[in-house]
Amino acid sequence: MPLSLQDLNPNEINDWCPGCGDMGILLSVKNALIGTNADIHKTVIVSGIGCSSKLPHFVNVNGIHTLHGRAIPFAEGIKLANPELTVIIDSGDGDTYGIGAGHFVSAGRRNTNIKLFVHDNGVYALTKGQASPTLPEKRKVKGIPEPNINGALNPLAMAIMAGYTFVARTQSYNVKEATDLMIRAIRHNGLAVVDILQGCPTYNPEFTNMEWFGQHTKPLPATYDAIVKDPSNVSEVNQKKLQALNTLLGETADNMSTGLFFQWENPDTFEDRLRARGIQPPANADIADQNGHSTVNMDKVLEDLAV
Numbered sequence: 181m182p183l184s185l186q187d188l189n190p191n192e193i194n195d196w197c198p199g200c201g202d203m204g205i206l207l208s209v210k211n212a213l214i215g216t217n218a219d220i221h222k223t224v225i226v227s228g229i230g231c232s233s234k235l236p237h238f239v240n241v242n243g244i245h246t247l248h249g250r251a252i253p254f255a256e257g258i259k260l261a262n263p264e265l266t267v268i269i270d271s272g273d274g275d276t277y278g279i280g281a282g283h284f285v286s287a288g289r290r291n292t293n294i295k296l297f298v299h300d301n302g303v304y305a306l307t308k309g310q311a312s313p314t315l316p317e318k319r320k321v322k323g324i325p326e327p328n329i330n331g332a333l334n335p336l337a338m339a340i341m342a343g344y345t346f347v348a349r350t351q352s353y354n355v356k357e358a359t360d361l362m363i364r365a366i367r368h369n370g371l372a373v374v375d376i377l378q379g380c381p382t383y384n385p386e387f388t389n390m391e392w393f394g395q396h397t398k399p400l401p402a403t404y405d406a407i408v409k410d411p412s413n414v415s416e417v418n419q420k421k422l423q424a425l426n427t428l429l430g431e432t433a434d435n436m437s438t439g440l441f442f443q444w445e446n447p448d449t450f451e452d453r454l455r456a457r458g459i460q461p462p463a464n465a466d467i468a469d470q471n472g473h474s475t476v477n478m479d480k481v482l483e484d485l486a487v
């Protein structure tokens with residue numbers, strides 16, 4: 181039986197504020213799972229802490245709501261333990277680009293086949309709307325007494341530089357585009373990030389509503405070709421990265437593009453690198469013989485760990 185919305189959240193339960201963009205993202209995630217014909221027993225959604233990070237509770241797949249800023253290492257561990265799983269992270273901009281920034285950058289060096297869907301609302305919403313790392317300088321939101329004194333990070337330019345092999349942006353109220361990019365990210369063999377500009381009507385109502393996104397974002401031109409055709413051609417890879425960086429760095433906070441900026445089906449994932457060293461995923465290891473007797477030798481495990 182094909183997967184349906186009914187299978188993924190029969191009661192449509194969530195506890196976000198009315199109009200919250202997280203609901204559009206939730207619908208897009210569910211659509212993307214249906215669109216990729218996901219096996220709900222082999223799908224895991226990982227999150228950190230924040231309003232956005234509640235998402236795993238609202239989808240009927242395996243889920244883990246971890247620590248603030250730590251979704252990426254949990255997700256990497258899950259994927260390496262059992263590469264058969266589809267591992268998706270749903271976390272906030274604060275969680276991913278603030279407290280989790282070190283993990284965000286380091287993940288690029290590994291290219292583990294996991295997917296980051298970042299709910300980018302410009303604020304730490306769960307803790308009452310302080311400025312997040314993507315809130316532009318001089319922008320005033322409800323949770324800060326004066327306009328933002330810090331400049332904003334450019335997370336997708338950071339992702340390109342760090343080594344992410346699929347880099348895209350969309351917005352929470354464009355469920356069609358978000359679903360499409362999520363499906364492509366899930367099908368991509370490698371580390372993918374989709375930054376999702378997200379409406380927070382409670383703490384950032386002025387700059388994250390449907391009308392504002394409609395006026396200040398536009399799809400990348402149809403002529404923009406994000407995909408590396410020959411994965412082994414370093415100069416093509418670099419040319420496509422430069423194209424993405426030029427586009428991202430040429431944007432302003434009031435004029436942003438949505439769509440796929442860069443994709444490189446780099447065959448060298450972190451799973452491949454471990455396999456090349458003869459390291460097998462623990463989930464594939466034999467743990468018992470035909471009679472059900474344990475074959476695990478703890479002495480050997482402890483010996484391997486000794487320094």
Ligand SMILES: Cc1ncc(C[n+]2csc(CCOP(=O)(O)OP(=O)(O)O)c2C)c(N)n1
Nearest residue numbers: 229230231232248272273274275304305306
């Ligand atoms: C180690 C740690 N520091 C701080 C907090 C408090 N805290 C909880 S959620 C959050 C910010 C969440 O912001 P974001 O990731 O953007 O998610 P949003 O609520 O906007 O969806 C903070 C600072 C915490 N839970 N743990």
Ligand code: SF4
Nearest residue numbers: 196197200231305380
């Ligand atoms: S505070 Fe903002 S992000 Fe959190 S549930 Fe409400 S609208 Fe959504």
Ligand SMILES: [Mg+2]
Nearest residue numbers: 272273274303
């Ligand atoms: Mg946020």
